[in-house]
Amino acid sequence: MDRRAALSLLSILLVVAAGTVFVLDSEARRRAIAAEETRLGTELAASECVTTYGTSATVSDESASVVGRSLDGWTVRVSHPYWYSTNRSHGDTSSESVYVVGPDSVRYAGGEPVGPAC
Template sequence: MNRRQALSLALILLVLAAGALFVTDRYAKRQALQQEEAYLQSELARSSCVTNFDTSGTVGDEKATVVDRSLDGRWVRVSHPYWYDTDQTHADTSSEAVYYVGLNSVYRVNGESPGPVC
């Protein structure tokens, strides 16, 4: 392998390693939406007055927007549709939350609680 090929290979490996060390916007959005869906399912399932629910909706689509960045993470604002039934009502709505997505963690920074107050 000549010097030019070795330099090209080193550059390719450096670019690949950088991709493994930094959180991309696309990855952060996907992770935040998955976490919000899991959060909604968990919260609605443990609500004592919710009789039926789903994390799909008819009032909107999933949305994710990166609102801030650092070298090791992204803050992502998400909106996720869901619906639920109680004995008295039916609701079809969307959640709003912000997630931090880092190299080794994803957590909900803030957002509203889904479902009714029982």
């Protein structure tokens, strides 16, 4: 193979690899947002003083960004809006969490507590 053909092939492989990472990053962000929405609903439903709640956007939109990649998967920082009401107060805020998204799993790696302190 001559040098020009080798460079063309290398260029094509780099474009394909970059596209694959982009698609995988996008999927990792989507899965982390879905996991955070589920976590918010579970924690708010379990709170003894929360009377109503939701995960719809009221003060901000959901967002996610890939902040690292390793053999464990993609590390994704997520912010997701939520609101809640108690007998005494109402809150509109956003969560801040980190997830590790693997090929077959999504693991919560930490973040801020959700909802009010009852």
